[in-house]
Amino acid sequence: MIYLDYNATTPLCEAAREAMLPYLGRHFGNPSSVHAAGRDARAAIDNARDKLAALLRVKPHELIFTSGGTESCNLAVLGLARCRSSPPEAGGHVISNKAEHHAVLNALEHLEKHENFEVTWLSVSENGIVDLDQLAKSIRPETRLVSIMTANNETGAIQPMREISQMCREHAVLLHSDMVQSFGKSDVDLWLVDSASFAAHKFYGPKGAGFLFLRSGLSIQPIMFGGAHENERRPGTENVAAIAGMVPAAEWTIRDRQTEQEREAQLRDALWTRITDSFPEARQNGDPAHRLANTLNVSFNGFDSETMLMALDLEGVCASSGSACMVGSVVASHVLLAMGLPKERASSAVRFSLGKKTTGQEIDEAAKAVERIIKRLTQADKAYAVA
Template sequence: MDKKNVYLDNNATTPMDDRVIEVMTKVMRESYGNPSSVYQVGQKGKKIIEESREMISGLLGLKSREIVFTSGGTESNNMAIRGVARCLKKKGMHLITSAIEHSSVLNTFKDMESLGWEVTYLGVDEKGKVNTEELRRSIKDETVLISIMHSNNEIGTFQPITEIGKIAKEKNIIFHVDGVQSVGKIKIDFENIDLFSFAAHKFYGPKGIGALYVKSGVKIEKLITGGHQERNRRAGTENVPGVCGMAKALEITLENLYVEMEKEKKLRDYMEKKILENIGKVTINGDLSNRLSNTSSISFEKVEAESLLFALDMKGIAVSAGSACASSTLSPSHVLEAIGFSISKAKSTLRISLGRFTQKEEIDYFVEILEMAVGNERNLNII
């Protein structure tokens, strides 16, 4: 093990699998033509795109025409939310989401508010779970969209997606699910889901490529105008290497899904047990019986997470203090605030997310360095 490179931030992004890189490299060398071109080298790329679409839809149990390729999770979320809201504007302008969504969802809804839409932000309990009865009470005649994440990127808690989907169907409301953190980590049930976002770089594929599942019959307005790519739903020259890399990454991941889930859960539980025993005055956050198998959110009493991040990084260990999309800010996590944390507790919390390549020896090294770092910080903070 290289003790100078222990990567424990797989919810931010995952390293690409060598098998994915190999497939993409071949495509980049041999299929460089524009897929919209009629000549052979262009049509070769078009064929790869459609074969990849078939593979992805087949692996997820969907229809190929229901998959729209995007640049990633952020674009997929924007396409779903803005696309539905614009399309159904005459029917109603009320939207529902939760207070712990990813920034690409929350900031999109905030923008929709500035444009005249009404948004209800559902609270969550101390485990980060939406109350479905509160959801029911929030629905109005003008409600056209409910958008709730499948699992939280910071604390790992799963939302009651099945129940929410049934409520949405009963009320004839479009239901969007941000599944970026869940695809490749747990089997997805798409029943009663109308729109579903996911991104390749969360399951060992390339960055810059994602997809939006659009259930047959669901209409959305396109965000990007130009050509007629993606069945006239998303203009722009297709990312052929990215698409085929995404398909290969998903194939590899789902082939070994349950094995990887069990391995990560075992390592995570081992890590949490060692931290509780060796460090003390810590709290493990979220729904401990209903969360992603690779994710651990831990608060350390009388310690600033920012100080721990620097201390760990100096020893070659990468973890985070929350979502990667918000980690450059000094503000406390909106997720931790939503589950009732004080500002000081929110700022004392680390997110550790394991992955396919995480080894037990790396966990041992991490806990050893973490124990020293926490001890040093607590000694400095003694008044």
């Protein structure tokens, strides 16, 4: 199997697995319990929070442990927007864009439909970059929050966060960023934002764990109820094993980040060259200059995403797409449509995303698989046309 879907999830690294094992066995205490077993679990969480904060150059109390990226995004968007709406039913104004992950999109759409909020949806270029001029013109006195992801999960496009941050600071508007795809792949500067979402399984950690960075001094309204955990910001018994494994995964991921990203970029570009050699009609989606080093989003014009992904799977290649297959029909990627790309191009997109275990040999084999698939599908189309 050739795994080229690292933006979907990553394999658990050995350091994370080893850190988790004690808390899957004899160290099983509830961190809220006052006895020795509980204190042992609480110490593990506190230690993890301290180490993660040091790694990110923030304060420990600024990190809220969650179940992952979706919960972190929901907590940030809903919790910050509601907290700044006075009275709560008055709603407010929020700014984002339609190329965001659904964890942000759906939360904003909920505010828009059910809680009297107005959302300004910024335009994005055909490379996936938000319109900064439109952002500047959209901020107004009642704007509660701006939410812009740092790097797109489908195209890898990296947003100009420094410029976005400056605009928000000048107008005293809070800025949240979905950084789920950014950690370990690009610079993560939390000084630029007021809150940011992360998911452990995207950086070789366990599934079911993540965290939200929330700047000191900011209040947030919980979106769940039932306990005083995480300083009354996120109730529920903490996933001790997953939290314990998340920190060594983070440390392992960023240890050689620069060198690793350069290696992955070379492999990504080699794959793109091979694809265009065998299929010149292929089109690359996203900003070619400002994108994640591991991400290659390609439209195979004339062949829909579902067909390509099934063919790749039969060849032993794991890739992904921005499309959702529903009842046998392909729904075009909302990200690519937001970029203004034609529906046909958006519906033929395949995302290849590389990782630490990706080898040059795997890229070579994947390229050969694409070549075989294109040849086979082209011949099938010709035979069908003749018939």
